Amino acid sequence: MKYQINNAVVIGAGTMGAALAAHLVNAGVRVTLLDIVPRQLTEEEKARGLTLDDPQVRNRIVRQGLERAKKSRPASFFAPELADLVRIGNLEDDLDVIKEADWVLEAVIENLKIKQDLMARIDEVRPEHCIVSTNTSGIPVTSIAEGRSEGFRQHFLGTHFFNPPRYLKLLEIIPTADTLPEVVEFISHFGEYRLGKGIVPCKDTPNFIGNRMGFGSGAFALHYILENGYTVAEVDAITGPVIGRPKTATFRLMDLVGIDVWEHVGVNLAAAIPHDQHAQKYLQSEKANKLIHTLVERGWLGNKTGQGFYKQVRKNGKKEYWTLNLETLEYEPPGEKPRFDSVGEARGKETLKEKLEVFMNSDDRA
Numbered sequence: 388m389k390y391q392i393n394n395a396v397v398i399g400a401g402t403m404g405a406a407l408a409a410h411l412v413n414a415g416v417r418v419t420l421l422d423i424v425p426r427q428l429t430e431e432e433k434a435r436g437l438t439l440d441d442p443q444v445r446n447r448i449v450r451q452g453l454e455r456a457k458k459s460r461p462a463s464f465f466a467p468e469l470a471d472l473v474r475i476g477n478l479e480d481d482l483d484v485i486k487e488a489d490w491v492l493e494a495v496i497e498n499l500k501i502k503q504d505l506m507a508r509i510d511e512v513r514p515e516h517c518i519v520s521t522n523t524s525g526i527p528v529t530s531i532a533e534g535r536s537e538g539f540r541q542h543f544l545g546t547h548f549f550n551p552p553r554y555l556k557l558l559e560i561i562p563t564a565d566t567l568p569e570v571v572e573f574i575s576h577f578g579e580y581r582l583g584k585g586i587v588p589c590k591d592t593p594n595f596i597g598n599r600m601g602f603g604s605g606a607f608a609l610h611y612i613l614e615n616g617y618t619v620a621e622v623d624a625i626t627g628p629v630i631g632r633p634k635t636a637t638f639r640l641m642d643l644v645g646i647d648v649w650e651h652v653g654v655n656l657a658a659a660i661p662h663d664q665h666a667q668k669y670l671q672s673e674k675a676n677k678l679i680h681t682l683v684e685r686g687w688l689g690n691k692t693g694q695g696f697y698k699q700v701r702k703n704g705k706k707e708y709w710t711l712n713l714e715t716l717e718y719e720p721p722g723e724k725p726r727f728d729s730v731g732e733a734r735g736k737e738t739l740k741e742k743l744e745v746f747m748n749s750d751d752r753a
């Protein structure tokens with residue numbers, strides 16, 4: 388194979404980008420992580436007499452992203468000291484690092500125009516062999532490379548990692564009609580053998596495979612939960628490991644993903660699949676969309692802002708997780724654990740099939 392990845396540039400130091408930079412360093416790749424330059428000073432920066440031209444300020448967003456990745460649980464880095472190997476910079480001063488890059492992995496906000504503009508800038512500096520990929524959750528990959536040079540398009544594809552990328556095995560690989568087969572083959576091989584992922588090739592359809600199912604069922608679930616007055620604690624007690632899903636269940640997952648990301652993906656998906664009437668019914672759910680939008684407006688974006696459907700509260704030196712009341716939008720301290728006969732019975736069963744059979748044959752609220 389003619390490709391190699393020794394130098395990578397990850398763009399976007401949010402939930403995914405910083406964690407992806409960590410995982411690339413884990414795999415022995417030299418990584419530079421870039422993000423935007425802040426437009427305003429913080430109170431602390433003002434008090435210190437810093438200006439928007441100060442390099443410390445210009446790299447604040449990327450530095451904070453890397454700091455969050457260092458503290459993430461479960462840990463993004465194999466060992467804490469590996470974080471020192473991630474070089475940081477910003478998209479104004481340091482774009483030239485791409486001239487040395489073998490792979491540019493884009494993980495910026497889920498917005499087509501922003502991604503397209505960024506790709507135009509990358510196209511101007513990337514070396515001929517450099518592979519460029521997007522971590523978009525579901526924007527058609529072909530549209531992100533629209534207007535780019537032939538060489539760019541031949542080396543461009545979707546690499547959709549899941550959160551948290553060190554731990555989740557799935558890596559969806561989404562070539563476009565222009566992506567060279569050897570680029571697809573190389574990145575699939577690298578993803579599997581260097582990054583430890585399980586590769587699923589996808590067509591370039593809205594939300595690909597995992598998120599098309601995940602957001603379809605997620606939109607249905609949120610609509611049903613609000614129509615039937617379930618609480619956050621009830622839903623997470625029912626929709627976690629007892630039905631074969633991770634402990635993050637429903638609302639912990641939305642907090643992990645980011646409520647703003649959830650909103651972007653839902654809005655993009657609704658616009659991309661007008662023909663899918665079944666999905667539209669739930670993607671257009673007024674109550675559900677209003678709830679999500681209100682949380683975004685309030686900046687309650689989930690784990691990245693410290694509160695979403697859950698809020699971590701320190702009481703008498705101890706951590707407590709308060710849950711959002713979906714009617715009043717106030718946080719409530721943990722009360723009695725929700726109990727359902729069917730959940731109790733299902734927990735005692737060995738196989739997932741037996742657990743699901745319990746639910747199918749029960750008529751309690753779970």
Ligand SMILES: NC(=O)c1ccc[n+]([C@@H]2O[C@H](COP(=O)([O-])OP(=O)(O)OC[C@H]3O[C@@H](n4cnc5c(N)ncnc54)[C@H](O)[C@@H]3O)[C@@H](O)[C@H]2O)c1
Nearest residue numbers: 399400401402403404494495496497522523524548550644
């Ligand atoms: N959060 C998830 O669970 C998840 C999982 C898989 C894929 N994704 C996708 O990965 C990408 C990043 O998601 P995230 O959750 O890390 O988002 P995030 O909100 O945590 O981070 C987004 C980053 O984009 C940067 N940004 C904002 N405006 C920008 C601009 N104009 N130009 C360049 N950068 C800008 C922000 O500073 C921020 O660091 C999105 O495409 C998202 O759909 C997210």
